[in-house]
Amino acid sequence: MSVDYENRTDERRPASSEYAIFETLKYPVSIISKDGLIVYGNRAYHEFFHGGNGEIRLDWEHPFFPEYRKRIAQSYLAALHGTEKRCFAIVNSPSGNHLPVEIYLFPMFSGDSIPSILALMIIVDDRLLSFDRSTLSIISEENFRYDNLHFEFSPMPILRVNDEMQIIKCSHSLEGFAGYSAEEMLNEKSVTFDTLFGRDADKVKKAVTGLVSGESTFRRIGEARITARDNEKKIANLTLYPIVEDKEITAVEIIMEDITKLKELKDRINAASRIQLFTDITKGFLHSLNNTINVILNKTQLVMQITEKESIAEGIQMMEEAALEIAGQVKRIQNFIGGAQESGEDRTEPLVDIIEDAIEFSKMQFKVYNIDNMKAIRVDKKYFSNVQVNTNTRLLREIITSIILKVSNTIHRSGTIVITLRQNHDLHLSVEVAKDTGPSLQAAHPAFVNIFSGIDIRQVAEVINMKIIEEESPESYAIKAIIPTRILIDREKGETGESEYRLRDLDIIVVEDEVPLQKILFELFDKMGNRVFICDDGRKAIEEFKRKPYDLVITDYGIPGITGIELSARIKEIKEDTITVLLSGWILDNVKAYKNVVDLFLPKPFKLDELLKKIARILGEKRSK
Numbered sequence: 001m002s003v004d005y006e007n008r009t010d011e012r013r014p015a016s017s018e019y020a021i022f023e024t025l026k027y028p029v030s031i032i033s034k035d036g037l038i039v040y041g042n043r044a045y046h047e048f049f050h051g052g053n054g055e056i057r058l059d060w061e062h063p064f065f066p067e068y069r070k071r072i073a074q075s076y077l078a079a080l081h082g083t084e085k086r087c088f089a090i091v092n093s094p095s096g097n098h099l100p101v102e103i104y105l106f107p108m109f110s111g112d113s114i115p116s117i118l119a120l121m122i123i124v125d126d127r128l129l130s131f132d133r134s135t136l137s138i139i140s141e142e143n144f145r146y147d148n149l150h151f152e153f154s155p156m157p158i159l160r161v162n163d164e165m166q167i168i169k170c171s172h173s174l175e176g177f178a179g180y181s182a183e184e185m186l187n188e189k190s191v192t193f194d195t196l197f198g199r200d201a202d203k204v205k206k207a208v209t210g211l212v213s214g215e216s217t218f219r220r221i222g223e224a225r226i227t228a229r230d231n232e233k234k235i236a237n238l239t240l241y242p243i244v245e246d247k248e249i250t251a252v253e254i255i256m257e258d259i260t261k262l263k264e265l266k267d268r269i270n271a272a273s274r275i276q277l278f279t280d281i282t283k284g285f286l287h288s289l290n291n292t293i294n295v296i297l298n299k300t301q302l303v304m305q306i307t308e309k310e311s312i313a314e315g316i317q318m319m320e321e322a323a324l325e326i327a328g329q330v331k332r333i334q335n336f337i338g339g340a341q342e343s344g345e346d347r348t349e350p351l352v353d354i355i356e357d358a359i360e361f362s363k364m365q366f367k368v369y370n371i372d373n374m375k376a377i378r379v380d381k382k383y384f385s386n387v388q389v390n391t392n393t394r395l396l397r398e399i400i401t402s403i404i405l406k407v408s409n410t411i412h413r414s415g416t417i418v419i420t421l422r423q424n425h426d427l428h429l430s431v432e433v434a435k436d437t438g439p440s441l442q443a444a445h446p447a448f449v450n451i452f453s454g455i456d457i458r459q460v461a462e463v464i465n466m467k468i469i470e471e472e473s474p475e476s477y478a479i480k481a482i483i484p485t486r487i488l489i490d491r492e493k494g495e496t497g498e499s500e501y502r503l504r505d506l507d508i509i510v511v512e513d514e515v516p517l518q519k520i521l522f523e524l525f526d527k528m529g530n531r532v533f534i535c536d537d538g539r540k541a542i543e544e545f546k547r548k549p550y551d552l553v554i555t556d557y558g559i560p561g562i563t564g565i566e567l568s569a570r571i572k573e574i575k576e577d578t579i580t581v582l583l584s585g586w587i588l589d590n591v592k593a594y595k596n597v598v599d600l601f602l603p604k605p606f607k608l609d610e611l612l613k614k615i616a617r618i619l620g621e622k623r624s625k
Contacts, residue, residue, distance in 0.1 A: 025120075031108070032117045034080065039116065048121075072103065079105040079117045091121075100124045157236075157256040159185075160243065163212045165193040165205055168251060177236075177258055179229030198227045204238065208252045211242045218242070223263065226256070235263045290585035294605035295516040301608045302523060348390045348489060352383055355419065355429070358400035365405060376414040379404075385423035391464045391487040399466065400429070402450045402457055403479045407431045410477045426485055432478035503616055504529045507548070511541045511555035511567065512583075521554065524608060538562035542570050549575045552615065557584035569597040579618055581611075 022029040022042040028049070031040035041049075068089035075085035085105045090098055106118040157177040160169035170185045184190035194201045200221075207219040219240040226234040237257040242249040359379055366377045389396070407417055410433055420430045448470070450460045458468045467482040503525065510521045513536040525532045533550070535541050538561035541553070553571050555564040562570075568580040580597060585604040599618055602611060 028121045030119045032076065032119055034115055036076075045121075075103070075105050076117060079107045080114055082107050082109075082114060088124075154255075157258070159254040159256070160251050161193065161208060161254065162251050163208070165208065167191070167193065167196075174256075177228070177234065177256065178226060179232065196227060198225055200224045204240075204254070207238075207240050208254075211240055211252050212249050214242075214249060223259070233260075234258065235260045290604045291514050291517065294585070295514065295520065297605050298517065298520045298524075298608050302520060346391050347393045348388055349393045351385075351387055351389050351421070351427070351483075354389070354393055354397050355381075355383075355400055355421065358397050358404060359419065361397075361401050362404040362408065366408065375411060377408055377411055378416040380416050380418045382418065382420045385421050385427060387423065387427065387488050389483065389487050390489050395460065395464060396466075398450055399457060399461055399464075399481070400431075402460075403431050403468075403481065405451060406448065406457075407433050407477065407479055410435065427483040427488060429481040429483060430478055431480075432476055434476050435474070503612060503619070506530045506552055507533075507550040508552045508554065509533045509535070509541055509544060509550045511535055511538060511553070511559055511564070513537075513556065513559055520608075524612075536560065538564070538567040541567060542574075545571060545574060545578075550578060552579045552581070554581040554583065557582060557586060557588065565591075565594050565598065568594070572597045577622065579615065579622070581615065 019031070019040055019042070022040075025042065026044055028045035029042045030038050030045050033039045068087075071087045072089060075087040078085045084107070087103050087105075089101055089103055091101050101121045101123055104120040104122070106120070107114045108116045108118050154171045154173055156171075157174035158171040159167055159174065162168055166188070167185050170182055172182065174185060175181055178185075178196065180191050193205070197204050204221060204224060207221055210216055211219060219238075221238040221240070223235055224238050226236050228234050235258075237259055239255045239257070241253045241255075243251040243253055359381070363379070366375075404417065404419070411417075415433050418430075418432045420428075420432070422428045422430075448457055449455060450457050461468050461481065464487065465484045469480045469482070471478045471480065506525075508525050508530050510518060510525075510532060512518050512521065512534075518534050518536070522532050522534055533544055535544065536559065538555070538559045540561070541555070545553070553568070555567050557564040559567070564582045564584070568582060571578050571580055579599050581600045581602065582591065582598045583602050583604055583606070588601070588603075591598060591601045600614055602614070
């Protein structure tokens, strides 16, 4: 790039009074802007570099020898950060003389910012203006020492190649990066340019050729693949500089910035982002599926109440059972993809239900096995205990699922996994499979990890004080889990008696944005003799409630305007004794925190008789107070 002061605009031309003092100095002085442009040079500067022709040139032919440009750039960057710097360089003058100079760089402040740098050059020895052979030897020796130190101590791997793509020099740091010694790198029988750069060799060659021909001053290649020793793959950003000797470009230096770990990290982050996106999409799909199943289930229950034909009733009952089965699978998937117990809160659940969830989730994977590998897997269950556990039940589901899938991986063609639950002093869960026959089918067991976390199952089990034991014989392979008695509790007593209170003569608001469910709930409560108001927006519901206080508000969680929890809170502020019922197709783990504003929470899909029974119980309790 060149800058001609005669043709500069007024806003870029420095005011003569501003820099007049520098015109009196015999030393070359220049002002370098923050973007690297030379915006001013005094008379001595122009006479020194350009014979007074007024033009400043900045390209690969500029006067500083390549070996020193890196030093100058580092000093310039330090000056931009407010530090006065001094560096040594060899200058190629217009007359062809090689002159050693000291360069002083001073930051020029404007308030707290540094818009430019003042550069002052002093020739080290005036006698060198004649530039005899002894001076050449001194300069060459300095260059040689710098060159060797550069390659000796550079933290980044460096290669120097000639125009024939032969490696003629390399830094010691290259050995740690590529695994080859300097001797191997310089021996074409051990390592060649093509073997080192592999598929990216042509791209790097093109850049080297462009630099040697003078097409560009430097090149940067991002994410070039390097083949290290033992075929290990590395990723590096490459920066290429020309090496100039006697005004000729004789070689190219390649500096390698190792970004292998960074690239792996980015790939993992991208993979995690894709998984998160898939999870979010799946959550949305499951929510919609929950609502659809809820409509089918509720409508089926309504039709069953009015049908008299036995054959029709049986068909509707089959539809109800199918909808309940799908609903159960949806809830299992929702739990496994991260909807529940993120905080690690303990819950009380029947252990058999937890095992059944793990089995059902594993069966989904078995179906994939059957399609992809023609592998047939059955599950045989033997439960000799029916207890409840109080622990992190989501983590327990993950552990049992991981155990089942690990055992299933030992099946090569077909087999039956036997799951046994027994209780002695402790509770023992055994997952066992008979080995396939035939020596050719023996295989190493896969890694013993929790498939959800990638952590060893034993370590995960220790969180809830479970012990994991692997047992193997020539005939079978089994994993046993010992569940401590301290997390076992007595089965809670069943509900005693049914509430005699009937839902009749009530004012009810239903807030739901699913039109089919609106119709079902309206039909249900209207036929029972209630006055029902339907709306699909939380704010509309509040306005209606202010106009006429209601006895019962049934709201979905994800409604337009505000959430169902926010609506329930506003309702309680207006009329505290109104019963609030929250429905949701999402997994909501923090509902307990809102027990003062939500009287009843039912996850979708739900059965209508369950909804009626629980509302009746709450009403009965309120009436008895």
